[in-house]
Amino acid sequence: MKVEMHMHTSEVSPCAMVRAAAGVREYKKAFYDGIVITDHFNDYVLSGFIGSDREKVAKYLTGYKIAKDQGEEIGITVFFGIEACLLGSRNEFLLYGLEPEFLYEYPKLYTLSMKELLQEVRGAGGIVVQAHPYRGYCTQEDHQYLDGVEVYNGNPRHDSRNHLAMDFANQYPHLIKTSGSDYHQLGDLAFGGMIFPQKLYTEKELRDALLTREYGLICK
Ligand SMILES: [Zn+2]
Numbered sequence: 282m283k284v285e286m287h288m289h290t291s292e293v294s295p296c297a298m299v300r301a302a303a304g305v306r307e308y309k310k311a312f313y314d315g316i317v318i319t320d321h322f323n324d325y326v327l328s329g330f331i332g333s334d335r336e337k338v339a340k341y342l343t344g345y346k347i348a349k350d351q352g353e354e355i356g357i358t359v360f361f362g363i364e365a366c367l368l369g370s371r372n373e374f375l376l377y378g379l380e381p382e383f384l385y386e387y388p389k390l391y392t393l394s395m396k397e398l399l400q401e402v403r404g405a406g407g408i409v410v411q412a413h414p415y416r417g418y419c420t421q422e423d424h425q426y427l428d429g430v431e432v433y434n435g436n437p438r439h440d441s442r443n444h445l446a447m448d449f450a451n452q453y454p455h456l457i458k459t460s461g462s463d464y465h466q467l468g469d470l471a472f473g474g475m476i477f478p479q480k481l482y483t484e485k486e487l488r489d490a491l492l493t494r495e496y497g498l499i500c501k
């Protein structure tokens with residue numbers, strides 16, 4: 282099963298230019314079987330939404346929900362994910378294996394410390410993967426607070442220095458490796474992703490498949 286692990290929707294991520302349903306259709310045409318929607322969840326994005334914490338989370342979930350509906354219609358599995366950024370740092374973390382309802386418990390997820398993030402995400406059955414740790418504005422997080430590293434980020438507008446991310450992951454045996462396109466606009470299609478030997482249907486199955494490490498990385 283070929284899965285895009287890192288995709289944004291313009292309904293939610295201010296930097297994204299493609300609407301959720303259109304992006305899902307593009308991935309179907311590119312012969313992917315699954316997509317993880319990983320919109321930005323941070324102080325900046327959430328403060329741009331109006332209403333109560335609950336309403337802001339509901340707004341955040343719209344990109345994923347529209348993508349999921351479109352996926353069901355055309356036959357591509359859409360998983361929930363998050364790209365979180367914590368206050369005081371520009372590092373970003375891909376969270377996999379969580380249910381969307383997790384955010385109603387943590388509408389201010391971005392105020393947690395790194396240690397708390399790992400604890401709460403793991404407690405809810407998820408994992409924490411540092412996104413593009415060698416991009417210019419990023420620093421490598423302490424490996425003890427990570428479950429994995431995005432060793433390949435295919436975004437063509439950034440130099441993510443992926444070879445360094447791979448070296449980082451190789452230094453610590455507990456870290457899993459992921460690859461994703463970091464899709465924001467039409468030209469970002471299908472530069473990365475992962476190939477799993479089995480068909481996956483739920484976020485928990487995706488997490489388990491990641492933890493087995495039995496998969497291939499797409500690194501274009
Ligand atoms: Zn972005």
Ligand SMILES: [Zn+2]
Nearest residue numbers: 287289364463
């Ligand atoms: Zn991203």
